[in-house]
Amino acid sequence: MGRGIVLVGCLVVAMVACLGGARATEYVVGDSQGWGANITNGYYDEWAANKTFRGGDTLKFVWNGPGNVANVSKEDYDNCTKVTSTFSGGDAVSFTLPENANGPYYFICTVDSDCENGQKLAINVVSLTPTESPNSSASSITAGTLSVLVLLSSSIIAMFRN
Structure with a gap:
């Protein structure tokens, strides 16, 4: 009986570890x-x-009053160029970085002189390591692994009940 509890405990720990795969983060800028x-x-x-x-x-870019956000080049970022391609509408917009993103990304507000007054963001996106998987496949890998672990734990529990 003691061995069964130890095995079940180990399986629970393994299942929790599998749930910790690569996950996307939402940042409120x-x-x-x-x-x-x-x-x-x-x-x-x-x-x-x-x-x-x-x-x-x-x-996630959240603002009060007039606002927008534009994903721009480094030159447009440095010069606060009033580009016409912006994300706007309501009081918030979200920008999801592409799965294969790597390197700098630049964002500015093109309303009035907001960019010149500091409403601009430069970030560096790091690529996923070989042990990390993109978010789209992480959930399917996690779900598959979890299914196997649940089946295995059910089998072990049934074995120790008999």
Whole structure:
């Protein structure tokens, strides 16, 4: 009986470990400050500095009043170029980084002089390591592994009941 409890405990630990696969993270840009024009220059650089962005992660831009966000080139970021291709509407938009993203991404607000006043964000996206899998396949791998573990644990429990 004692061996059965130990085996079941090990299986529970293994199942929990399998659930910890690669998961996408949603970041609210600027946290409680949001994506706003009344931010000091450099605020978004500081906000992003201690975060690790990966493909599949989502950046949620939330603002009050008029606002938008544009994913731009480094040159447009540096010059606060008023590009016409922006995400807007309502008081929030989300931008999901492509699964294969790697390297810098740049975002600005093109309303009035918001970008020049510091409403701009530069992030560095790191590629997934070989042991990590993209989010789309992580859930199917996890689900398959979990199914096998549940079947195995049911078999072991049934074995020790007899």
